[in-house]
Amino acid sequence: MPLHNFHIIESTLREGEQFSTATFTTAQKIEIATLLDQFGVEMLEMTSPCASPRSEADIRAVLAENLNLRVLTHVRCTREDAQRAIDTGVHGVDIVIGTSPQLMTHSHGKDIRQIIDLAADVLSFVREQSPDIILRFSTEDSFRSSEADLMRVYLAIADLGLVNRLGIADTVGVAMPSQVWRLVNQLVRMTGLDIEFHGHNDSGCAIANAAAALEAGATHVDTTVLGLGERNGITPLGGLIARLYTLNRDYVSRYNLPLLPQIDRLIADICQLDIPFSNYITGSSAFTHKAGIHAKGVLADPETYEAINPGDFGLTREISIGHHLTGWNAVR
Amino acid sequence: MPLHNFHIIESTLREGEQFSTATFTTAQKIEIATLLDQFGVEMLEMTSPCASPRSEADIRAVLAENLNLRVLTHVRCTREDAQRAIDTGVHGVDIVIGTSPQLMTHSHGKDIRQIIDLAADVLSFVREQSPDIILRFSTEDSFRSSEADLMRVYLAIADLGLVNRLGIADTVGVAMPSQVWRLVNQLVRMTGLDIEFHGHNDSGCAIANAAAALEAGATHVDTTVLGLGERNGITPLGGLIARLYTLNRDYVSRYNLPLLPQIDRLIADICQLDIPFSNYITGSSAFTHKAGIHAKGVLADPETYEAINPGDFGLTREISIGHHLTGWNAVR
Numbered sequence: 001m002p003l004h005n006f007h008i009i010e011s012t013l014r015e016g017e018q019f020s021t022a023t024f025t026t027a028q029k030i031e032i033a034t035l036l037d038q039f040g041v042e043m044l045e046m047t048s049p050c051a052s053p054r055s056e057a058d059i060r061a062v063l064a065e066n067l068n069l070r071v072l073t074h075v076r077c078t079r080e081d082a083q084r085a086i087d088t089g090v091h092g093v094d095i096v097i098g099t100s101p102q103l104m105t106h107s108h109g110k111d112i113r114q115i116i117d118l119a120a121d122v123l124s125f126v127r128e129q130s131p132d133i134i135l136r137f138s139t140e141d142s143f144r145s146s147e148a149d150l151m152r153v154y155l156a157i158a159d160l161g162l163v164n165r166l167g168i169a170d171t172v173g174v175a176m177p178s179q180v181w182r183l184v185n186q187l188v189r190m191t192g193l194d195i196e197f198h199g200h201n202d203s204g205c206a207i208a209n210a211a212a213a214l215e216a217g218a219t220h221v222d223t224t225v226l227g228l229g230e231r232n233g234i235t236p237l238g239g240l241i242a243r244l245y246t247l248n249r250d251y252v253s254r255y256n257l258p259l260l261p262q263i264d265r266l267i268a269d270i271c272q273l274d275i276p277f278s279n280y281i282t283g284s285s286a287f288t289h290k291a292g293i294h295a296k297g298v299l300a301d302p303e304t305y306e307a308i309n310p311g312d313f314g315l316t317r318e319i320s321i322g323h324h325l326t327g328w329n330a331v332r
Numbered sequence: 333m334p335l336h337n338f339h340i341i342e343s344t345l346r347e348g349e350q351f352s353t354a355t356f357t358t359a360q361k362i363e364i365a366t367l368l369d370q371f372g373v374e375m376l377e378m379t380s381p382c383a384s385p386r387s388e389a390d391i392r393a394v395l396a397e398n399l400n401l402r403v404l405t406h407v408r409c410t411r412e413d414a415q416r417a418i419d420t421g422v423h424g425v426d427i428v429i430g431t432s433p434q435l436m437t438h439s440h441g442k443d444i445r446q447i448i449d450l451a452a453d454v455l456s457f458v459r460e461q462s463p464d465i466i467l468r469f470s471t472e473d474s475f476r477s478s479e480a481d482l483m484r485v486y487l488a489i490a491d492l493g494l495v496n497r498l499g500i501a502d503t504v505g506v507a508m509p510s511q512v513w514r515l516v517n518q519l520v521r522m523t524g525l526d527i528e529f530h531g532h533n534d535s536g537c538a539i540a541n542a543a544a545a546l547e548a549g550a551t552h553v554d555t556t557v558l559g560l561g562e563r564n565g566i567t568p569l570g571g572l573i574a575r576l577y578t579l580n581r582d583y584v585s586r587y588n589l590p591l592l593p594q595i596d597r598l599i600a601d602i603c604q605l606d607i608p609f610s611n612y613i614t615g616s617s618a619f620t621h622k623a624g625i626h627a628k629g630v631l632a633d634p635e636t637y638e639a640i641n642p643g644d645f646g647l648t649r650e651i652s653i654g655h656h657l658t659g660w661n662a663v664r
């Protein structure tokens with residue numbers, strides 16, 4: 001398990017912007033990027049410069065901050081989009097094209113042969129312009145694509161020797177962890193390239209799928225703060241941290257964990273959202289113990305009923321007393 | 333995959349009562365039980381009659397409603413607790429005892445040999461009193477227990493021929509789906525008994541773990557409405573439904589799906605909680621499409637970017653227009 005070596009691609013400023021109530025001003029984007037940089041995320045993905053002139057200007061504004069993190073932007077698989085991405089001076093370009101029957105029909109109308117040809121053309125074009133840019137190719141809706149189609153596409157792209165990273169995307173949130181493990185494992189074995197996982201949470205597996213990808217050898221996971229994204233969103237930053245922390249605290253010790261509550265709060269405030277009561281680490285109930293047996297155990301030793309130490313995130317636990325379920329055990 | 337044959341053990345009136353703000357009156361318990369019965373859950377788990385005289389009276393009150401679902405109560409592994417459970421006339425008794433080093437030290441002070449002897453005594457006692465009661469034995473904190481200890485306990489209990497069901501519990505929310513699969517698969521192969529999974533969500537895998545348990549042959553999954561429970565809770569009813577629906581709609585077609593929004597709303601209102609914006613199926617954003625490519629695809633065919641049809645739950649989708657990300661594709 002190479003779980004020490006993964007990188008977080010924080011996509012609040014791209015996937016997160018696709019959440020219904022998310023609209024970030026330039027100043028807010030800089031504030032968010034700066035805080036995520038202090039937290040320690042390695043990469044920041046921003047909305048395509050083709051979305052609007054503001055999106056383009058905001059990439060430049062974030063780049064001008066000279067943060068430690070690498071700034072990526074996310075574009076469709078066309079020369080025009082790629083050119084505009086390169087023109088911003090961004091560190092990396094994430095190129096995506098749909099490969100499922102649903103997206104081939106309703107998104108771009110191309111078949112697998114045409115997808116491969118187009119991708120080869122666009123990726124070569126980018127590499128010519130910009131020999132050092134971090135270049136990623138991803139299939140959209142990988143888990144409703146035929147496995148044979150996926151392999152055709154990825155093996156053709158890997159063969160070009162142009163990209164640094166391959167991405168897989170659970171675009172509609174249907175994948176099971178065992179499926180993610182298998183696909184990532186295949187790509188790691190067959191291509192030797194860095195592998196990125198991007199997963200939506202419609203069926204509640206976005207965190208488990210990200211963890212399965214890392215176990216299978218993926219190197220990059222996409223997150224957003226509070227999981228914001230299309231529909232009910234993707235793997236949340238705090239949720240991924242909780243998952244990796246409970247596997248082994250060392251996996252996340254390089255991040256500035258006490259900043260997490262501030263990060264969740266900032267995004268919630270900007271988007272006028274309540275942090276869900278059940279949110280990972282920062283939800284109001286995350287460290288509340290109620291039943292008497294639990295309260296008693298936690299008073300004796302917090303690890304009795306706690307896999308995560310709230311103190312590591314600058315938070316405190318709460319023992320709820322006075323309810324009939326708390327009982328005499330907790331308070332004697 | 334026996335995924336057609338699973339049963340939901342709805343524990344909002346037990347695990348859910350252990351959520352910080354959950355306190356249900358007798359009338360509310362009857363209302364909740366009735367609605368869950370109409371939805372079609374097979375079993376309802378209620379707080380131990382030993383917790384308070386009200387808890388005891390409420391079990392009798394729910395039993396008096398003569399619902400289709402089976403009513404269970406959840407007690408510690410002692411003759412006294414078991415006797416009080418039986419005395420309520422409940423259909424089933426769920427008995428639990430901790431087997432992890434943490435719980436052996438801080439919860440009950442017994443070693444594995446003593447746990448087995450105690451369980452054998454209590455289970456025999458219950459079976460003598462009540463030959464037909466549905467009897468379940470579960471280890472608490474199974475995933476921080478030694479695998480050898482677990483096997484010793486489960487094989488000894490299975491050998492007695494007294495219980496209908498074995499339970500495993502991810503009490504502090506640390507299990508990975510692959511671990512759950514392995515343990516359930518072992519128990520299915522070695523005991524042939526019904527297997528129940530109960531999983532907390534501290535590290536975001538409660539839904540994936542429940543699905544992995546079912547794939548491995550588990551027969552019962554514990555849920556609560558909105559996932560309410562100790563700390564950030566357990567597998568949510570709606571989340572489990574979303575997970576199984578996206579695997580195969582037939583797996584959940586026997587449930588009255590359009591009641592789900594009413595169920596989530598009822599519990600949120602009683603507990604004075606906001607339904608999380610990102611909640612499965614019933615969150616405000618669950619069926620909102622924003623980016624232009626998404627909006628365009630969904631207008632052409634909703635399945636382009638939707639794995640779940642909101643109409644199946646009496647809900648509607650929303651296409652967010654007018655934002656710079658929606659773009660011309662969506663509205664031309």
Ligand SMILES: O=C(O)CCC(=O)C(=O)O
Pocket residue numbers: 015074094095096138139140141167168169170171172198200
């Ligand atoms: O570019 C990617 O890998 C992911 C694009 C995306 O947001 C998705 O497919 O859900």
Ligand SMILES: O=C(O)CCC(=O)C(=O)O
Pocket residue numbers: 347406426427428470471472473499500501502503504530532
């Ligand atoms: O009885 C059980 O199986 C589960 C008890 C419980 O709530 C837990 O261990 O989290």
Ligand SMILES: [Cu+2]
Pocket residue numbers: 015171198200229230234
């Ligand atoms: Cu996405």
Ligand SMILES: [Cu+2]
Pocket residue numbers: 347503530532561562566
């Ligand atoms: Cu529990």
